[in-house]
Amino acid sequence: MSEVERRIYTRQWHPGQLIPNESDLASEFGCARVTVNRALRTLAEAGLLDRRRKAGTSVALHPVGKATLQIPVIRKEIEAQDKRYDYHLLREENALAPAAICHRFQAEPNQKMRHVISRHCADGLPYVIEDRWINLTALPHLEGVSFAAISANEWLLQNTPFTHGDIGFGATNANAIEATTLNAKKGAALFTVERTTWDHQTALTSVKLLFHPGYQMNTKV
Amino acid sequence: MSEVERRIYTRQWHPGQLIPNESDLASEFGCARVTVNRALRTLAEAGLLDRRRKAGTSVALHPVGKATLQIPVIRKEIEAQDKRYDYHLLREENALAPAAICHRFQAEPNQKMRHVISRHCADGLPYVIEDRWINLTALPHLEGVSFAAISANEWLLQNTPFTHGDIGFGATNANAIEATTLNAKKGAALFTVERTTWDHQTALTSVKLLFHPGYQMNTKV
DNA sequence: TAGTGGTCTAGACCACAGA
DNA sequence: CTGTGGTCTAGACCACTAA
Numbered sequence: 001m002s003e004v005e006r007r008i009y010t011r012q013w014h015p016g017q018l019i020p021n022e023s024d025l026a027s028e029f030g031c032a033r034v035t036v037n038r039a040l041r042t043l044a045e046a047g048l049l050d051r052r053r054k055a056g057t058s059v060a061l062h063p064v065g066k067a068t069l070q071i072p073v074i075r076k077e078i079e080a081q082d083k084r085y086d087y088h089l090l091r092e093e094n095a096l097a098p099a100a101i102c103h104r105f106q107a108e109p110n111q112k113m114r115h116v117i118s119r120h121c122a123d124g125l126p127y128v129i130e131d132r133w134i135n136l137t138a139l140p141h142l143e144g145v146s147f148a149a150i151s152a153n154e155w156l157l158q159n160t161p162f163t164h165g166d167i168g169f170g171a172t173n174a175n176a177i178e179a180t181t182l183n184a185k186k187g188a189a190l191f192t193v194e195r196t197t198w199d200h201q202t203a204l205t206s207v208k209l210l211f212h213p214g215y216q217m218n219t220k221v
Numbered sequence: 222m223s224e225v226e227r228r229i230y231t232r233q234w235h236p237g238q239l240i241p242n243e244s245d246l247a248s249e250f251g252c253a254r255v256t257v258n259r260a261l262r263t264l265a266e267a268g269l270l271d272r273r274r275k276a277g278t279s280v281a282l283h284p285v286g287k288a289t290l291q292i293p294v295i296r297k298e299i300e301a302q303d304k305r306y307d308y309h310l311l312r313e314e315n316a317l318a319p320a321a322i323c324h325r326f327q328a329e330p331n332q333k334m335r336h337v338i339s340r341h342c343a344d345g346l347p348y349v350i351e352d353r354w355i356n357l358t359a360l361p362h363l364e365g366v367s368f369a370a371i372s373a374n375e376w377l378l379q380n381t382p383f384t385h386g387d388i389g390f391g392a393t394n395a396n397a398i399e400a401t402t403l404n405a406k407k408g409a410a411l412f413t414v415e416r417t418t419w420d421h422q423t424a425l426t427s428v429k430l431l432f433h434p435g436y437q438m439n440t441k442v
Numbered sequence: 443t444a445g446t447g448g449t450c451t452a453g454a455c456c457a458c459a460g461a
Numbered sequence: 462c463t464g465t466g467g468t469c470t471a472g473a474c475c476a477c478t479a480a
Contacts, residue, residue: 015379021445021446021447022446022447023446031469031470032469032470032471032472033447033470033471033472034449034450034469034470034471034472035468035469035470037447037448037449038468038469040447041447041448051446051447052446052447052477052478052479053445053446053447053448053476053477053478053479054444054445054446054447054477054478054479054480055445055446055447055478055479056445056446056447057446057447061379158236158282164441164442165441165442166439166440166441166442167439167440167441167442168437168438168439168440169390169412169437169438169439169440170392170412170435170436170437170438171391171392171393171410171411171412171413171432171434171436172392172410173394173408173409173410187394187408188394188410189392189393189394189409189410189411190392190410191390191391191392191412192392194437211392213392214391215391215392216389216390216391216415217389217390217391218387218388218389218390219387219388219389219390220385220386220387220388221385221386221387221388221418242464242465242466243465243466244465252450252451253450253451253452253453254452254453254466255450255451255452255453255468255469256449256450256451258466258467258468259449259450261466262466262467272465272466273458273459273460273465273466274457274458274459274460274464274465274466274467275458275459275460275461275463275464275465275466276459276460276464276465276466277464277465277466278465278466
């Protein structure tokens, strides 16, 4: 059924062009409309088509604008490279969150939160710093939990249901502490991931990952 | 039909647990098996379920491991922020590609390629450097094309069909030239995107984007 | 309001991978 | 071999939205 895909790819149908409706395609291909629907829906999810009721289906103007990428458990990511995984808890405290964090959580200032800083290593080399704030108002049962043995990253993924998350990718120059922790030079460019996880309207946790210099995150389209 | 989702979310079904097969769920919910199939397939695509023939369907161990992110035309991205878009071609030449590029293209050394360096600005401020190599063997009609007026980024997306791409995200310290071009300090941490696009087995083009300091790429899960 | 995609049904056969 | 998901059909009704 990917004859449609071939037509898009060979530019038999051009970007922006309206293609026949589902019923016509179904009779052309001699199959049920549901089948056409499923094929076109798949292509639309892949970003190759734009579909709107009444207006019809057209070839996307900017073919492929999507990539799906993995947000793995860090331990798994390291072990997938056949490297030894080590985890070090660097700091763990209940504290009043700074204004910036409260703002990101869309919460009142001076919330009591759990602040956990840790480091993950691959074959003994620093891999990433995990700097996390956890909303104790939303997750009160976490007040006494220690992340000395298992990383907050992994514990939360396994035990805390969430509905959605925001992710931001960027770069930052390592400050003195970060440089020391990652065994890098001060000022080195670090790839960063900031992620806030939500349960409906409530922010659960926000994490900043600072990767070692040279780290690259790969994906495919 | 997202009763299933609710059960996963409330941990009524635990991560790793096998859930009933499609026929049983269909009779439980009083709907057709195809309907159950579609619902479960959607959840599996979202990463909440693992499905295998004969083995059955189970709740994913690491709920949500995927994010879809946009790879936009840079002009669109800037205009979406209500900022003025400017494009400057900095350098354009046909040259023998360095070994590293040929290797990334999985091509013989010393291929003749088109090398284009340009800068995109938002409201007059440098936004990103686009450093691109184009495989003239695969796209010979491009030999005479100039990207003085339209960016290679946009021209290629609109005119060159491709089947897939590799993407890598990382960070790098700005060298002297990059710093000048981006109006940044030397050594500043730059967020980078490297992308190679393919037509089946043939690499078409490879681009390195160097974003201005402070740039963040956002997405949701 | 009319045309489009969105979704559902009941039943069927197929392809694959565990046991 | 057998149970599971994968896919298909023919027909129906619904929901949205552009005209």
